[in-house]
Amino acid sequence: MDGQISIEGLVLPSGNSIIGRWAPLLEKSKLTSIAYLGVPFGIGISFITSGYLCKYGFDNGWGSIFYLTGGFTVVWAIAWFLCVRDTPDINQWISKEELNYIKSNIQFDTTKRTAVVPWCQIAKNPPFLAILVARFCVNWVLYALVTSIPTFMKIVLRYDIQSNGAVSSLPFACQVLTGFLISQLVDFLRKKSIISTTVIRRLCSCLGFVGSGVFLIGTGFTSCEDREIAVVLLSLAFLFNGFHNAGCLVNNIDIGQKYAGTLLGLTNTLAIVPVAVSRKLTKYSRQASEYIFYTKPLLDTAEEWRHMFYVCAGVCLLGIVGYGCFASGEVQEWAKDETAMNFKKTEKNDKHVFDNTKL
Numbered sequence: 001m002d003g004q005i006s007i008e009g010l011v012l013p014s015g016n017s018i019i020g021r022w023a024p025l026l027e028k029s030k031l032t033s034i035a036y037l038g039v040p041f042g043i044g045i046s047f048i049t050s051g052y053l054c055k056y057g058f059d060n061g062w063g064s065i066f067y068l069t070g071g072f073t074v075v076w077a078i079a080w081f082l083c084v085r086d087t088p089d090i091n092q093w094i095s096k097e098e099l100n101y102i103k104s105n106i107q108f109d110t111t112k113r114t115a116v117v118p119w120c121q122i123a124k125n126p127p128f129l130a131i132l133v134a135r136f137c138v139n140w141v142l143y144a145l146v147t148s149i150p151t152f153m154k155i156v157l158r159y160d161i162q163s164n165g166a167v168s169s170l171p172f173a174c175q176v177l178t179g180f181l182i183s184q185l186v187d188f189l190r191k192k193s194i195i196s197t198t199v200i201r202r203l204c205s206c207l208g209f210v211g212s213g214v215f216l217i218g219t220g221f222t223s224c225e226d227r228e229i230a231v232v233l234l235s236l237a238f239l240f241n242g243f244h245n246a247g248c249l250v251n252n253i254d255i256g257q258k259y260a261g262t263l264l265g266l267t268n269t270l271a272i273v274p275v276a277v278s279r280k281l282t283k284y285s286r287q288a289s290e291y292i293f294y295t296k297p298l299l300d301t302a303e304e305w306r307h308m309f310y311v312c313a314g315v316c317l318l319g320i321v322g323y324g325c326f327a328s329g330e331v332q333e334w335a336k337d338e339t340a341m342n343f344k345k346t347e348k349n350d351k352h353v354f355d356n357t358k359l
Contacts, residue, residue, distance in 0.1 A: 017261025020253050021087045024105030026191045028253050033183030033245035037176050040238070043146060044172030051166065106257070117262050118334040127255050127328035128263065134205055134248035134327070135271035137319030141212055141312045142241065145171075148308070149234070156302050157227035167231055171238035178242030186246040197254055197329025205247030206324045211240025213316035220306030248323055255328060256335030 015035060023031045050065050057064030085091040088102045122128055149168045153159045159167055182204065189195045195203075215237035222230035252263035 017264075018084065018086060020257045020260025021106070022102060023253060023257075024102055026105070026187055029183040029186045029190075029246045029250050032250040032253060033179050036245055036249055037179045037242075040172040040175040040179070040242075044169040044176070047150070047169040047172070048166055117259060121332075121334040122256075122259075122263070122266070125255075125332055125334070126326040127330075127332065128252075128266075130323045130326035130328075131248050131251050131255075131263075132267045132270055133322030134244075134251075134319050135267045136273070137209065137315050137322075138241070138244050138248065139271045139273075140315045141216075144308070144312055145216075145234075145238075148305075152305055156224065156305055157222075157230055158224045159227070170231060171235045174235045174239040175242040178239045179245035180242075182243055183246045183250075198327065199329075201247050201251050201254065201329045202324050202327045203247075204243045204245075205327070206320050208240050208243035208247060209316040209319045209323075211243070212237045213313035215240065216309040216316075217313050220302075220309035223302050248327070251327060251329065255330065255332045257331070258335050 019028075019032055019035060046065075046069065049068075053064045053068070054061040059067065088094060088099050091099075094102075149171070153168055186200050186204065189200060190197060215233045219230055219233040219237065222233065252267060253260045256263050
């Protein structure tokens with residue numbers, strides 16, 4: 001399992017590097033969001049199918065889960081190597097018009113090798129550090145819930161294993177829906193110059209943290225007697241979590257599209273910590289709640305789960321402060337080159353390029 005997590009850590013930075021070379025200025029939100037939404041979509045599908053496979057699958061049920069998910073991963077990897085190209089210039093499936101459109105809306109020359117990474121400037125850059133904090137908080141809440149929702153559904157809400165899988169997938173469906181819609185809206189607002197990139201990134205992630213924190217606290221006060229309400233509250237918490245797809249999750253491309261893969265690799269190094277310890281994250285949250293709320297150790301009670309949700313809400317508060325105060329949607333000085341200097345990065349000029357490019 002640890003080896004699998006280590007290998008998966010390479011996927012997002014490499015994918016983000018490719019997005020940085022392909023995503024036009026005013027389509028970054030939607031393209032990045034669609035790519036990242038594969039995570040909650042995959043989790044939701046696995047929750048739905050795992051309950052049934054566990055009961056009716058081959059190899060004692062549990063074995064079929066690993067065989068099928070592993071098989072789909074191999075198929076995806078083959079498709080990736082056959083279809084994906086690093087830059088638009090070497091892709092044989094796009095038209096000349098589309099290639100010109102992409103290149104005219106990219107902030108750097110994709111045919112040139114990336115210069116030496118300015119590590120020191122990145123490390124002390126407030127907007128980058130804001131993304132670092134936000135991504136850590138997003139992953140903490142997400143993976144604390146990913147590993148605990150089925151248990152919460154079983155022990156507190158008392159759903160059986162088949163219903164558990166289906167019900168546990170509903171929050172992730174809400175996150176996918178919101179992430180897709182909000183990214184479309186954000187790019188529309190930026191295209192029309194209604195709101196700046198900095199404001200919209202801060203707004204989306206802060207709304208995501210506020211909504212998730214509030215509804216998680218509400219979930220902590222539910223029980224098996226009102227379990228339908230608990231499912232609705234959890235779904236709303238994940239619905240707001242989808243706002244991050246147009247906020248901090250795409251923000252590294254805003255501040256340094258040239259180094260998109262490197263920036264995500266750095267932020268993912270810290271953000272992946274909650275994923276790596278996801279099996280123990282719920283336990284840590286419960287232990288923290290004992291010190292914060294001065295409660296005695298409990299054993300899978302509604303009160304214990306309530307305290308865990310409090311801790312997650314506190315992590316959301318950290319994300320609001322860190323990201324809301326220091327995030328930026330502007331290209332940073334260390335990420336600019338001659339192409340960026342000549343491009344004149346304003347929302348008005350971005351719109352002009354977008355509107356005057358014909359496909």
